[in-house]
Amino acid sequence: MVLNWKTGGVLLGFVFFLAVLLVKPIGVSTQFVILDAIVADAVNPELITQTDDGAYTSTNAYLAKSDGKYAKNASNPLNYSFIFVIAMMIGAFISVKARGGIGKDEARLPVVWYVNYGDTPVKRYAVAFVGGFIVLYGARLAGGCTSGHMMSGMMQTSLSGYIFAAGAFLAAVPVAMLVYKKGA
Amino acid sequence: MQIILALVIGALFGATLDRVGATNPNWIIRMLSLRNLHLMKTIILAIGVGSILMFGGQMLGLVDVLHMSVKSAYIGVFIGGLLLGGGWAASGYCPGTGVCAAASGRKDALFFIAGGLLGAAAYMVTYDGWKASGLLDGIAGGKVTLGTVPGSKFEGMMALPGDVLGLVLGLVFVIVAFVLPDSLVGDGAEIAVE
Numbered sequence: 001m002v003l004n005w006k007t008g009g010v011l012l013g014f015v016f017f018l019a020v021l022l023v024k025p026i027g028v029s030t031q032f033v034i035l036d037a038i039v040a041d042a043v044n045p046e047l048i049t050q051t052d053d054g055a056y057t058s059t060n061a062y063l064a065k066s067d068g069k070y071a072k073n074a075s076n077p078l079n080y081s082f083i084f085v086i087a088m089m090i091g092a093f094i095s096v097k098a099r100g101g102i103g104k105d106e107a108r109l110p111v112v113w114y115v116n117y118g119d120t121p122v123k124r125y126a127v128a129f130v131g132g133f134i135v136l137y138g139a140r141l142a143g144g145c146t147s148g149h150m151m152s153g154m155m156q157t158s159l160s161g162y163i164f165a166a167g168a169f170l171a172a173v174p175v176a177m178l179v180y181k182k183g184a
Numbered sequence: 185m186q187i188i189l190a191l192v193i194g195a196l197f198g199a200t201l202d203r204v205g206a207t208n209p210n211w212i213i214r215m216l217s218l219r220n221l222h223l224m225k226t227i228i229l230a231i232g233v234g235s236i237l238m239f240g241g242q243m244l245g246l247v248d249v250l251h252m253s254v255k256s257a258y259i260g261v262f263i264g265g266l267l268l269g270g271g272w273a274a275s276g277y278c279p280g281t282g283v284c285a286a287a288s289g290r291k292d293a294l295f296f297i298a299g300g301l302l303g304a305a306a307y308m309v310t311y312d313g314w315k316a317s318g319l320l321d322g323i324a325g326g327k328v329t330l331g332t333v334p335g336s337k338f339e340g341m342m343a344l345p346g347d348v349l350g351l352v353l354g355l356v357f358v359i360v361a362f363v364l365p366d367s368l369v370g371d372g373a374e375i376a377v378e
């Protein structure tokens with residue numbers, strides 16, 4: 001069972017505040033790029049290079065942008081933002097176990113999919129894969145995702161956060177209505 | 185120290201996302217199809233609470249203004265937002281909730297992450313084209329806040345005091361969370377919450 005929105009909202013807001021108070025606003029989607037870069041650099045060590053003065057750069061323009069910020073983080077995965085995402089997974093795992101797990105059926109196929117499309121896990125996994133591709137392509141184009149742009153951004157009164165949220169909901173609401181005609 | 189903070193805040197964030205239902209695609213679809221706005225109320229309240237605590241803390245001198253990190257505004261933010269929104273609604277996951285859902289044992293979330301890694305890689309290799317298109321060039325000042333926050337390295341769109349505006353907007357978010365109905369579409373069937 002989920003927390004009542006009043007309790008959950010205060011708790012979630014407090015976590016976003018805690019992050020800004022102690023370190024910096026929460027963001028997640030950049031770490032997909034960092035993991036890609038770690039893998040790509042392992043396959044092709046020429047991808048990320050360090051110049052004589054210690055600065056990092058890359059043959060890929062995206063990794064090299066902002067003075068090689070992404071190239072540097074991919075070369076040093078033990079950095080705050082990357083560990084943060086690993087820790088999120090640990091936290092979610094412990095929380096799920098503490099409340100008794102999500103159940104075998106739900107782990108295999110979310111009920112909202114079952115209600116609309118029956119027992120078709122392969123189709124569901126294909127949609128999740130394509131959805132993931134579009135979500136991360138969009139997040140990187142936008143420069144952030146639901147946590148970085150929408151939550152952290154709007155909380156800081158960033159103009160970009162409002163633009164992002166407008167785009168995200170403008171597309172998300174009709175797509176959700178079209179794809180999931182039956183509620184669950 | 186930074187690593188310990190990453191572990192503590194990250195774990196707290198992951199656990200909270202699980203407890204509010206954000207890592208559950210059923211709740212995401214309920215929200216985005218406007219059938220049940222419980223999660224929407226949670227998110228809007230969270231933005232309000234975060235804003236009030238941050239700007240209130242700044243005004244009291246308890247929160248370092250320099251910890252703020254404002255992202256640039258450009259046309260690509262809107263296009264990227266549209267794409268993310270479409271994929272979010274189809275899959276029921278966004279980047280953060282997707283990784284947490286995978287950690288909770290959801291198989292489809294693993295496919296979401298695999299697709300996500302490929303999508304991020306696709307952006308890496310197509311970045312040059314976007315850059316050349318001018319759609320990544322800042323608009324309305326780029327990295328700006330709505331008001332001008334005292335001591336901030338980011339400029340304000342308006343000369344209004346940004347901390348006061350942040351506090352007021354935070355309160356508006358809290359009020360919106362309270363007045364938002366439980367459902368806008370369908371019969372709004374009750375779903376048990378704690």
